[in-house]
Each structure stands twice: as structure tokens, then as C-alpha cells.
Amino acid sequence: MTDEILRVTDLSTRFFTQEGQVNAVSELDLRIERGEVFGIVGESGSGKSVTARSIIDLIESPGEITDGEIRYRNADLAATIAEDHPTAVDGEFVKLLELPEGVRESLRGTSFSMIFQDPESSFNPTLTVGEQLAEAVEVQRRASARPRSTRSRTESAEYSLGSLLLSTVLPSRTYVSEESRDRAVELLELVGIPDPVERADEYPHEYSGGMLQRAMIAQALAGEPDVLIADEPTTALDVTIQAQILDLLDDLQRETGMTILLITHNLGVVARMCDRVGVMYAGEIVERGTLEDVFDDHVHPYTRGLLGSVPDLEDASGRLEPIPGNVPSLLDREMDDRCQFADRCPKAMDDCLEHPPEYPADGTDHHRARCVLAETVYDDARALPAGYFDGTERPAGDEHVGPVDPESDPSDERPRSAAETTGTGGDRR
Ligand SMILES: Nc1ncnc2c1ncn2[C@@H]1O[C@H](COP(=O)(O)OP(=O)(O)OP(=O)(O)O)[C@@H](O)[C@H]1O
Numbered sequence: 526m527t528d529e530i531l532r533v534t535d536l537s538t539r540f541f542t543q544e545g546q547v548n549a550v551s552e553l554d555l556r557i558e559r560g561e562v563f564g565i566v567g568e569s570g571s572g573k574s575v576t577a578r579s580i581i582d583l584i585e586s587p588g589e590i591t592d593g594e595i596r597y598r599n600a601d602l603a604a605t606i607a608e609d610h611p612t613a614v615d616g617e618f619v620k621l622l623e624l625p626e627g628v629r630e631s632l633r634g635t636s637f638s639m640i641f642q643d644p645e646s647s648f649n650p651t652l653t654v655g656e657q658l659a660e661a662v663e664v665q666r667r668a669s670a671r672p673r674s675t676r677s678r679t680e681s682a683e684y685s686l687g688s689l690l691l692s693t694v695l696p697s698r699t700y701v702s703e704e705s706r707d708r709a710v711e712l713l714e715l716v717g718i719p720d721p722v723e724r725a726d727e728y729p730h731e732y733s734g735g736m737l738q739r740a741m742i743a744q745a746l747a748g749e750p751d752v753l754i755a756d757e758p759t760t761a762l763d764v765t766i767q768a769q770i771l772d773l774l775d776d777l778q779r780e781t782g783m784t785i786l787l788i789t790h791n792l793g794v795v796a797r798m799c800d801r802v803g804v805m806y807a808g809e810i811v812e813r814g815t816l817e818d819v820f821d822d823h824v825h826p827y828t829r830g831l832l833g834s835v836p837d838l839e840d841a842s843g844r845l846e847p848i849p850g851n852v853p854s855l856l857d858r859e860m861d862d863r864c865q866f867a868d869r870c871p872k873a874m875d876d877c878l879e880h881p882p883e884y885p886a887d888g889t890d891h892h893r894a895r896c897v898l899a900e901t902v903y904d905d906a907r908a909l910p911a912g913y914f915d916g917t918e919r920p921a922g923d924e925h926v927g928p929v930d931p932e933s934d935p936s937d938e939r940p941r942s943a944a945e946t947t948g949t950g951g952d953r954r
């Protein structure tokens with residue numbers, strides 16, 4: 526039996542910029558089970574952060590969620606809200622996008638929390654870490670002490686002061702009780718900060734990068750959230766510290782049973798942390814499944830490209846070598862209704878000029894790929910000619926269409942992905 530905590534259906538998030546409409550996330554589906562670590566992986570600009578921010582309600586103008594539904598399972602919350610907002614409730618699920626803004630805001634910290642790459646942005650430099658954690662605890666306590674249905678706009682604005690994400694607003698010491706201060710020290714201890722009593726009285730700049738990252742995690746845990754969204758939480762740290770922070774998240778997940786949505790461009794991190802993974806490209810999840818599905822039985826050439834470009838999956842520092850070609854701009858006017866990866870794909874065929882649906886990848890429902898190769902075998906006869914997407918057909922071997930690979934056979938006219946050039950011998954390192 527599944528215990529879905531989050532169900533995102535058909536989510537589209539757009540940015541309406543001066544250059545035009547950016548389709549950052551398009552018709553995205555996502556189901557996350559309670560207690561799992563779900564990874565979203567993909568190159569820069571694929572829409573990972575926008576997906577996360579859409580879930581936690583941090584999309585700001587000129588961005589907008591233009592379509593879709595986000596359901597969060599929380600029976601207590603559903604029961605509390607049902608009276609005032611019946612249309613926002615379906616059984617144990619709360620439809621987040623139908624909640625009034627104040628109620629949605631109040632879920633930040635208590636239901637969902639987010640940690641980021643740069644902990645500095647989560648702390649106010651003029652207050653001690655302990656004060657800020659205590660304030661976060663206080664705000665979350667007050668938030669859960671009052672029934673959500675009776676909150677006024679002013680009250681919700683007050684809650685948002687302590688919202689872990691609005692760190693630019695000064696929290697005020699006067700709200701903080703002794704109990705909350707004690708809890709702040711406990712939280713610092715929980716995330717492995719030595720001498721937590723003393724460290725609580727220090728300012729953010731007195732913390733090292735790794736310690737501040739821990740403190741940010743403590744801050745995110747202050748409201749005992751159901752779902753922790755971690756957006757590249759270790760990217761800015763050096764390798765040893767990265768490994769320690771990942772261990773910490775792993776331990777905390779085990780101890781608290783919380784659900785983690787982990788965003789990364791690092792497949793080594795996915796391999797180490799996640800139960801299931803969604804591979805994201807151009808605002809869509811193009812392949813999803815268990816770690817085994819995605820690492821060992823992948824269908825999508827993009828997944829293969831990502832895997833082939835990882836030097837060492839055991840190494841948390843493993844960086845992606847770029848896949849040849851560019852990530853699409855996601856500008857609406859530049860996007861055709863085709864497979865978005867076709868222009869970089871070593872196996873693009875005529876079929877790929879139509880936008881592929883998500884196919885079951887090997888007859889199972891949990892492994893799915895948005896690629897015709899889930900259904901059809903690759904057929905050279907139907908391959909798109911090299912240079913097809915440049916508008917001109919280029920001669921074979923033209924360096925514009927593929928990586929410069931001195932060892933490739935010049936008579937082979939298909940561009941190769943990094944995976945193909947490095948992974949064919951069965952040894953991808
Ligand atoms: N505030 C914004 N205004 C305009 N466009 C935006 C804004 N935020 C994101 N985008 C666009 O949305 C798309 C997806 O961005 P997103 O930040 O989600 O990518 P990402 O996968 O998280 O990349 P990275 O690994 O670099 O963090 C990009 O094309 C980006 O330019």
C-alpha cells in the first residue's frame with residue numbers, strides 16, 4: 526500500500542519576462558511517498574528549483590503557477606480546513622493551490638521546509654544563531670497552537686516573520702521564551718554542532734560554512750516539518766563537509782521519518798541518498814523510477830548522458846561533464862512541440878518530432894520515461910539527419926553537431942553523447 530504525502534499533477538510554472546514567456550516547469554507530475562528521499566536531478570536550468578519553489582509556494586512575480594494541482598496529505602490539516610475551505614480538501618488531501626494565501630504560508634516551516642545552497646541567505650547577520658533558531662521555534666509553536674481556520678491576514682503576516690525563508694525580516698527577541706531558547710540549543714545539538722550552548726550565542730559569521738549549513742538544517746527542522754526540500758544543499762561545500770552534511774540528512778531522515786525532496790545535479794548524491802529519482806530536462810521529468818531503474822535500466826538517452834558524464838558515482842564531488850549541445854532556453858517561442866532533448870540526442874528519430882508522452886519503461890508503472898525508446902527500438906533508417914535542428918543539413922563529422930572526439934570514427938555521422946563515447950566498454954569511469 527502506498528502512503529503518498531505529496532501528489533503534484535500537471536504542474537506548469539511560467540515566468541513572464543521581457544524576453545517572453547519562460548516555460549520553466551511544464552505539466553509535471555510527481556508523487557512522493559511519506560518517509561522517502563526523492564531526488565530530482567538534471568542539468569542547470571532544467572527546472573528543478575522552480576519545481577521545488579512551486580511546491581513550497583515561493584514563486585514570485587514575474588513567475589506564476591499557471592496550471593496544475595498540488596495535493597498534500599495531512600488528515601488533521603484537512604479536517605481543520607474542511608469547514609472554511611471545503612473545495613481545498615479531498616479526503617485526507619489538502620489542495621495547496623486552493624488554499625488562501627495566509628493558510629498556505631502558515632504551512633511553511635510546519636509542513637514544508639526548505640534548505641538551500643547558501644546558508645547565509647537564511648540567517649540575519651545581526652542576530653545570534655541561537656536567537657534566530659529560538660524565534661523559528663517560537664513562530665512554529667504559535668502557528669500550531671492556533672487553529673488555521675481562524676487566522677486573519679494580519680496574523681498570518683506575523684507568522685511569516687519567522688518563516689524560515691523570509692530571513693531578511695528581523696525576528697524580534699521579545700517573543701522568545703526560555704523554552705524556545707532551550708529548544709534552539711537542542712536543535713543545534715541534533716544537527717551535530719559541538720558546544721551548542723556556546724555556539725548558540727555566536728553570530729552567523731562566526732560559523733564555518735559547514736557549521737552554518739548545519740544550523741540552517743536546524744532552522745528548517747524547528748517546525749518539525751513533514752517534508753524537507755533540500756535544493757543543492759551541499760553544492761557549495763568542499764567534499765568532506767558535503768559527505769558529513771549528507772550523512773546528517775540521512776540520519777535525521779531515519780530518526781524523524783521525514784520525507785525529503787532532494788534537488789541536485791550530482792548523480793553521486795542521488796545514488797547515495799535517494800530511494801527514487803526523477804530526471805528532469807526542460808521543465809519535464811523525462812525519466813523516473815527507483816535508483817536501479819534509473820542507474821541500471823535507463824531508457825532515456827538524456828539519463829544515459831548524465832550517467833555517462835559522472836566520473837565516479839561513489840564520489841560525492843563527481844561533477845557532470847556537460848552533455849554536448851545546450852540546455853534549451855525554455856522560452857515559449859523557441860520551444861517546438863517535440864521531444865525537448867531531440868536536438869542533443871544521439872538517437873533522435875522522426876518519431877521524436879512529436880512530443881512524447883510518459884511511457885511505462887519496462888511494463889512496470891514505477892519506471893517511466895518520456896521517450897519513444899520505451900516503446901520502440903532505435904532504427905537508424907529513421908534517424909534524423911545530423912544538423913537537422915540547425916535548419917541546415919551539415920556534413921558528417923561537422924563539429925557543431927557533436928562533441929569533439931578524436932577517437933570517434935569519422936564515418937560515423939551520428940553525434941555521440943558523452944555516455945556513448947565513454948560508456949560503451951561497460952566501464953564508465
Ligand atoms: N525569477 C525568474 N525569472 C525568469 N526566469 C526564471 C526565474 N527563475 C527561474 N527562471 C527560469 O526557469 C528555468 C528553470 O530554472 P531553475 O532555477 O528551476 O533551474 P534548475 O534546474 O534549478 O537549475 P540550477 O541547477 O542551475 O539551479 C530556467 O530557464 C530559468 O532561467
Ligand code: NI
Binds near residue numbers: 575756
Ligand atoms: Ni536550482
